[in-house]
Amino acid sequence: MNKCVERLKNGIITENPTFVMMLGMCPTLAVTASAGNGLGMGLTTTAVLVLSNAIISLLRKIIPDKVRMPAYIVIVASLVTIVQFMLQAYLPALNKSLGIYIPLIVVNCIILGRAEAYASKNDVVSSVFDGIGMGIGFTIGLTLIGIFRELLGAGKVFGVDIMPKAFEPISIFVMAPGAFFVLAGLTAVQNRLKLKGASNTSDAECSGNCASCKISDCGYDKKESVNEEKGE
Amino acid sequence: MKTLLVILIGSALVNNVVLSQFLGICPFLGVSKKTSTAAGMGAAVIFVITLSSLITSALYAFILKPLDLTYLNTIVFILVIAALVQLVEMILKKYSPALYKSLGVYLPLITTNCAVLGVALLNVQNGYLDKGSVAIGIIKSVANGFATALGFTIAIVIMAGIRERIEYNDIPQSFKGTPIVLITAGLMAIAFIGFSGII
Numbered sequence: 526m527n528k529c530v531e532r533l534k535n536g537i538i539t540e541n542p543t544f545v546m547m548l549g550m551c552p553t554l555a556v557t558a559s560a561g562n563g564l565g566m567g568l569t570t571t572a573v574l575v576l577s578n579a580i581i582s583l584l585r586k587i588i589p590d591k592v593r594m595p596a597y598i599v600i601v602a603s604l605v606t607i608v609q610f611m612l613q614a615y616l617p618a619l620n621k622s623l624g625i626y627i628p629l630i631v632v633n634c635i636i637l638g639r640a641e642a643y644a645s646k647n648d649v650v651s652s653v654f655d656g657i658g659m660g661i662g663f664t665i666g667l668t669l670i671g672i673f674r675e676l677l678g679a680g681k682v683f684g685v686d687i688m689p690k691a692f693e694p695i696s697i698f699v700m701a702p703g704a705f706f707v708l709a710g711l712t713a714v715q716n717r718l719k720l721k722g723a724s725n726t727s728d729a730e731c732s733g734n735c736a737s738c739k740i741s742d743c744g745y746d747k748k749e750s751v752n753e754e755k756g757e
Numbered sequence: 758m759k760t761l762l763v764i765l766i767g768s769a770l771v772n773n774v775v776l777s778q779f780l781g782i783c784p785f786l787g788v789s790k791k792t793s794t795a796a797g798m799g800a801a802v803i804f805v806i807t808l809s810s811l812i813t814s815a816l817y818a819f820i821l822k823p824l825d826l827t828y829l830n831t832i833v834f835i836l837v838i839a840a841l842v843q844l845v846e847m848i849l850k851k852y853s854p855a856l857y858k859s860l861g862v863y864l865p866l867i868t869t870n871c872a873v874l875g876v877a878l879l880n881v882q883n884g885y886l887d888k889g890s891v892a893i894g895i896i897k898s899v900a901n902g903f904a905t906a907l908g909f910t911i912a913i914v915i916m917a918g919i920r921e922r923i924e925y926n927d928i929p930q931s932f933k934g935t936p937i938v939l940i941t942a943g944l945m946a947i948a949f950i951g952f953s954g955i956i
Binding site for chain 2: 547550551552554555594595598599602603605606609610624625628629631632633634697700701702703704705706708709710712713714716717
C-alpha cells in the first residue's frame with residue numbers, strides 16, 4: 526500500500542511530467558487555450574496511460590526484449606483508438622476541440638516513457654498507480670496552464686466569468702504565442718525558485734524524441750544518444 | 758496548380774507546424790542550438806515527412822479505405838512511419854554514405870517526432886483523399902507533407918540563428934536556458950500570425 530502512495534506522490538510532485546520532466550510538450554502547448562480543454566486532454570491521457578501501464582506490465586514477461594518498442598507502440602495505438610471512439614460517442618464536443626491531438630497521444634513521450642521506465646519492470650498494481658500518479662500530474666500541469674491562459678486571455682476560468690468588467694482580456698494568451706509565453710514564465714519562476722526541473726539541469730532538453738531524453742530513462746538503446754552527441 | 762500553391766503557402770507559413778500547430782516542439786527546442794545542426798534536422802524532416810505522406814496516403818487510399826478499415830489509421834500510420842524511418846536509415850547507409858553522413862544522425866530522432874504522424878493524420882482529416890481522383894489526392898497529400906516540413910525547417914533554422922545571437926546577450930538569470938527560448942518562440946509565433954492574411 527505504501528508503495529502505491531509513493532507512486533502517486535512521485536507522479537504528481539517529484540517527477541511531475543509537465544513541470545519537472547517537461548515531457549509531452551506538444552499537447553501541453555496546443556490544447557491549453559482553455560482550462561476545460563486542458564483538463565479533458567489530461568484525463569484522456571491518464572486513461573490511456575493507466576491502461577497501457579497495466580497491459581504492458583501484464584505482458585512484460587511475454588514480450589521479447591528486441592521487439593518491445595513496436596509492441597508497446599501497437600498497444601498504445603490500439604488504446605488510443607479505443608479512447609477516441611469513446612470520446613466520439615460520449616463527449617463529441619471535447620473530441621472536436623482536441624481534434625488531431627487525441628490520436629497524437631500515441632507519440633506522447635510520457636506514455637512510452639513510463640512503459641519503458643516503469644511498467645516493463647514492475648508488477649501490475651504499482652504500474653497502475655504509477656500511471657494514475659503520472660496522469661494526475663500531467664492533468665494538473667495542463668489544467669494550471671489552461672487556467673492561466675484562459676484567465677488572462679478571456680477573463681474566464683472553465684468558461685465562467687471571473688475577472689471584473691474593467692479587465693480587458695489580453696487575447697494573445699489564448700492564441701498560439703500565449704502558450705509559449707505562459708510556459709516560459711512558469712519555467713522562469715521554477716528557475717528563480719531553484720526548483721528541481723528539466724529546464725535548469727544543463728543540456729537536459731528533449732532533443733527530438735524521448736529515446737534521446739537524458740532526463741527520462743526511456744529509450745531504445747545507447748546508439749542513438751551516441752549519434753546525437755556526434756551531431757552536436 | 759492553384760490549389761497546390763494554396764496548400765504550399767498555407768502549410769509552410771500560415772499554419773506553421775511548430776508555431777501555430779505545436780507539432781514537433783521537442784526537436785524545435787532541442788536541436789536548435791546551431792544553424793548547421795538545425796538545417797540538417799530540417800532536411801531530414803523534409804525527406805521523411807514527404808516520403809511518409811506519400812506512403813501513408815497511398816496506404817489509406819488503396820488499402821484502408823476499400824476495406825473499410827479507416828478507423829485503424831492511427832495504428833497503421835505509426836507502425837509504417839517507424840518502419841519507414843528504420844528502412845530509410847538502412848538504405849541510406851548502404852547506398853548513399855554521403856547523404857547518410859549528413860542526415861543519418863537525425864533520422865532516429867524523427868521516429869517519434871509528432872509532426873510526422875500529425876501530417877499523416879492531417880492529410881486524411883483535410884479530406885484530400887475523400888473526393889476527386891485518388892492520384893490528385895495523393896499529390897495533394899505529398900505537397901502538404903512537403904510544405905509542412907518546409908515550414909518546420911524555416912522555423913527551426915530561424916530559431917537557431919536567433920539562439921546563436923542570444924548566446925552573447927545579457928539575459929536575466931532566471932530566464933537563461935529554456936525560458937528565453939520559449940519567449941523567442943512566442944515572438945516568432947506572433948510574427949508568423951502576420952502571414953494569416955495571405956490566403
